[in-house]
Amino acid sequence: MSAPLLKVDGLRVEYGRTVAVNDVSFEVAPGEIVGLVGESGSGKTTIGRAVAGFLTPGAGSIDLAGDRLGATRSLAQRRGVQMVFQDPYLSLNPRLSTWSMLRELVTVHRLAPKAQVDDFVRTVLGEVALTEELARVRPSRLSGGQRQRAAIARAVVLRPQLIVADEPTSALDVSVQASILRLFASLRTELGVGFLVISHDLSLVRFLCDSVLVMQDGEIVERGPVAEVLTAPQHPYTQRLLKAVPRLPSYAKTSGNNREKP
Amino acid sequence: MSELAETGLTVRGLAVTARRRRETVTIVSDIDLTLARGEAVGIVGESGSGKSLILKAIMALLPSGVTATAGEIRLDGTELAHAPARAARAARGHRLGLILQDPSTALDPLMRVGDQIAEVRRHVVGRDGASARAEALELLEQVQIPDAAGRYRAYPHELSGGQRQRVVIARALAGEPEFLLCDEPTTALDVTVQAEILSLLDDLRTSRAMGLLFVSHDLAVVSQVSTQLLVMRHGRIVERGATEQVLTAPSHPYMRTLLDSVIELTA
Ligand SMILES: Nc1ncnc2c1ncn2[C@@H]1O[C@H](COP(=O)(O)OP(=O)(O)OP(=O)(O)O)[C@@H](O)[C@H]1O
Ligand SMILES: Nc1ncnc2c1ncn2[C@@H]1O[C@H](COP(=O)(O)OP(=O)(O)OP(=O)(O)O)[C@@H](O)[C@H]1O
Ligand SMILES: [Mg+2]
Ligand SMILES: [Mg+2]
Numbered sequence: 001m002s003a004p005l006l007k008v009d010g011l012r013v014e015y016g017r018t019v020a021v022n023d024v025s026f027e028v029a030p031g032e033i034v035g036l037v038g039e040s041g042s043g044k045t046t047i048g049r050a051v052a053g054f055l056t057p058g059a060g061s062i063d064l065a066g067d068r069l070g071a072t073r074s075l076a077q078r079r080g081v082q083m084v085f086q087d088p089y090l091s092l093n094p095r096l097s098t099w100s101m102l103r104e105l106v107t108v109h110r111l112a113p114k115a116q117v118d119d120f121v122r123t124v125l126g127e128v129a130l131t132e133e134l135a136r137v138r139p140s141r142l143s144g145g146q147r148q149r150a151a152i153a154r155a156v157v158l159r160p161q162l163i164v165a166d167e168p169t170s171a172l173d174v175s176v177q178a179s180i181l182r183l184f185a186s187l188r189t190e191l192g193v194g195f196l197v198i199s200h201d202l203s204l205v206r207f208l209c210d211s212v213l214v215m216q217d218g219e220i221v222e223r224g225p226v227a228e229v230l231t232a233p234q235h236p237y238t239q240r241l242l243k244a245v246p247r248l249p250s251y252a253k254t255s256g257n258n259r260e261k262p
Numbered sequence: 263m264s265e266l267a268e269t270g271l272t273v274r275g276l277a278v279t280a281r282r283r284r285e286t287v288t289i290v291s292d293i294d295l296t297l298a299r300g301e302a303v304g305i306v307g308e309s310g311s312g313k314s315l316i317l318k319a320i321m322a323l324l325p326s327g328v329t330a331t332a333g334e335i336r337l338d339g340t341e342l343a344h345a346p347a348r349a350a351r352a353a354r355g356h357r358l359g360l361i362l363q364d365p366s367t368a369l370d371p372l373m374r375v376g377d378q379i380a381e382v383r384r385h386v387v388g389r390d391g392a393s394a395r396a397e398a399l400e401l402l403e404q405v406q407i408p409d410a411a412g413r414y415r416a417y418p419h420e421l422s423g424g425q426r427q428r429v430v431i432a433r434a435l436a437g438e439p440e441f442l443l444c445d446e447p448t449t450a451l452d453v454t455v456q457a458e459i460l461s462l463l464d465d466l467r468t469s470r471a472m473g474l475l476f477v478s479h480d481l482a483v484v485s486q487v488s489t490q491l492l493v494m495r496h497g498r499i500v501e502r503g504a505t506e507q508v509l510t511a512p513s514h515p516y517m518r519t520l521l522d523s524v525i526e527l528t529a
Contacts, residue, residue: 015420040424040452041408086423086450087366134310137282140325144363144446145309145479167423170449171363173309173479174523200424200452244453246482252509252521 003066005030005194006051006162011060013046020046022218024060028162031188033195035205035226038215039237044198045086048164051196052083065161079109079158086166086198088151089139098125098135098150102157109158121157128153129179144171152180159191166198181208202245206230214238268339270298271320271358271441271473276333278315278324289315290497293333297441300471302464304484304505306520307494313477314363317443320475321360322350337441356386359439361447363477365430369418375429376402376414382436401432406458423450431459435466441473442466448483460487481524485509493517 004027013021021043028034036044049055051062053073062069064080085091093101102121106112112120125135128149139147148171155163165184169177185208187193199205205212205226212229214222214237222235233239276293279286290312297303305313319330322342335342342354362368370378376398383394402410405428418426427450434442442463448456460483466472478484484491484505491508493501493516501514512518 038452040428040450040455041422045422087364089364090366141280141282141327143310143314149309167450171309171446171479173307174481174520176309177479178523200450200456202453240454241452244457246453246457246480246486248482248524249485249506249509251506252481252485 004028004063005032005065005192006196007061007063008047008051009061009063011047011050011062012058013043013050013055014058020218021050021057024218024220026213026220026223028194028196030161030192030194032211033184033188033197033209035209035212036196036198036215037200037202037205037212037241038221039217040200042215043218044215045166048083048166048196048198051162052081052164053078054083075109080161082155082158082160082163084152084155084163084165084168086170088144088147088171091151091154092139092147094140095138097138098130098153099132101150102135102153105154105157111157111159124153124157127156127183129176145173145176148172149176149180152183156183156187160193162194162196163187164196164198167200168197169199169201169204177204184208202230202242214241268336270296270301270338271475272296272334272336273316273320274334274336276316276319276335277331278312278319278328279331280328288497289328290494291332292498294499295475295492297473297475299440299473300467301490302467302474302476302488303490303492304488305475305477305492305494306479306481306484307492307500308496308516309479311494312497313494314445317360317445317475317477320443321358322354323360356437357440359434359437359442361430361434361442361444363445365423365427365450366418368430368433369426371418373417374415375418375421375426379429379433379436382433386437398432398436401436402429404435404462405429405432406455407432424452424455427451428455428459438470439472441475443475443477445477446479447476448478448480456483463487481509481520493520 006028009025011024050057056071130149213220216237222238273295277291278289379398380394383389383397491505495516
């Protein structure tokens with residue numbers, strides 16, 4: 001196996017007396033997509049925030065491509081890990097249009113020569129299925145799903161080494177969701193971007209991820225390849241989780257008779 | 263009045279427009295829907311098709327620059343639409359409740375979450391301070407917040423995404439609305455908690471005859487919750503009918519595409 005892109009070792013995070021994350025260790029290889037699922041309140045977002053440098057862990061280490069990430073990070077280190085927040089509204093400046101935000105990021109991080117900045121921004125907008133017209137308005141005037149795509153654009157525009165995506169498609173209809181999944185897949189194959197994808201949507205995890213970590217009460221209770229964990233779960237919590245997945249009633253399934261079989 | 267017998271929440275011919283860079287654009291038009299007490303209607307559709315703005319128009323909570331320009335909204339036959347926003351909201355009284363898509367904007371960041379729920383019990387249901395607080399705690403337990411007594415005193419930013427979303431649900435339920443409009447209410451919940459919340463809503467639908475308007479991208483969830491389904495695209499309702507009918511034999515190509523992508527994902 002190749003050297004890990006991300007190595008998290010013995011991570012512990014406390015909020016006052018609450019231990020939100022306790023002794024968590026895992027790795028993400030270059031180009032690997034790791035799913036992080038589990039109970040609401042189990043510490044998933046907290047892990048993401050620690051990896052992306054938004055909080056300082058009480059204990060443990062975080063390495064990106066062999067480089068120890070501390071409490072203060074260089075511009076390059078900050079660019080290296082990008083987070084798509086669970087709540088897109090909080091990560092976007094309500095007064096700055098998506099267009100201006102992306103232009104600013106491209107310029108600050110020198111991602112394209114001056115004359116090509118607009119073209120690069122257009123490419124990224126295309127990747128997240130957002131029209132230029134929508135990109136020109138403030139995020140406060142966007143729908144929930146449009147805002148979520150703006151937040152994804154904010155992360156992918158930097159072409160980071162690792163993307164932490166916290167419920168990245170929760171506000172998207174399935175057809176827009178499909179374009180985001182395609183984008184993630186192409187970033188991983190073409191640029192070797194690694195992903196930590198936090199999601200409650202187990203079919204999305206099954207479809208997108210290589211391996212999965214299952215959390216309960218601040219700890220990883222089960223881990224392994226998606227095909228194993230989501231078909232033959234060992235831990236009782238994972239078993240309960242899989243049982244609770246809402247399914248389309250069987251009558252719906254007969255309707256798609258003109259689609260191609262994979 | 264010609265429709266004395268009319269009950270429930272009805273929307274007829276609703277149109278919403280917005281000012282965008284000096285132009286006026288139509289966001290939704292020709293929206294008709296009826297929600298009886300004890301009934302559950304689902305709305306699915308393309309991202310950006312106008313689902314959230316329809317709910318906000320019904321609540322008279324449209325953001326500035328966005329206006330309902332046509333149509334009527336009635337509650338038990340009484341028209342609600344054309345009053346100025348403040349009066350319109352008062353007319354809705356607390357008979358309508360809304361769960362916003364974005365839980366963080368729905369809560370006061372500077373107030374303990376338990377108190378935000380207790381406040382509704384006090385002002386809307388008329389409880390005294392002590393019973394309002396006790397009932398707020400009960401509501402937190404009902405929406406499956408662990409260590410509810412401890413979390414009663416938390417501020418919104420001290421909760422996880424799914425805990426915040428459940429606080430928003432608890433606060434909406436605290437007003438005992440006759441009609442609850444839910445905008446993607448379970449997106450931040452794991453499937454086990456989601457199942458509990460959906461069954462809580464369903465219990466209230468039957469025990470209190472609460473009407474439920476339920477917006478979601480999750481077709482499996484919508485099919486569980488609702489008996490009638492509306493499908494939206496580009497600001498219009500492109501398909502409607504009994505949920506089972508729409509999911510079994512969708513007539514609009516968009517609905518067929520949606521179903522096919524879900525089936526592909528879950529295959
Ligand atoms: N700022 C804070 N202060 C105190 N407690 C916090 C704070 N942020 C989170 N917590 C607590 O830490 C725990 C983990 O929260 P976290 O947001 O990581 O959960 P999560 O797994 O992302 O949940 P969800 O699926 O609901 O988003 C929760 O019990 C939460 O109440
Ligand atoms: N405050 C606003 N000012 C102007 N246009 C707006 C405003 N809010 C939303 N819009 C536009 O109106 C359209 C409908 O928005 P709405 O939020 O109702 O969509 P939605 O169906 O809820 O989508 P989603 O599933 O992504 O949440 C979108 O194209 C959006 O860009
Ligand atoms: Mg979270
Ligand atoms: Mg919406």
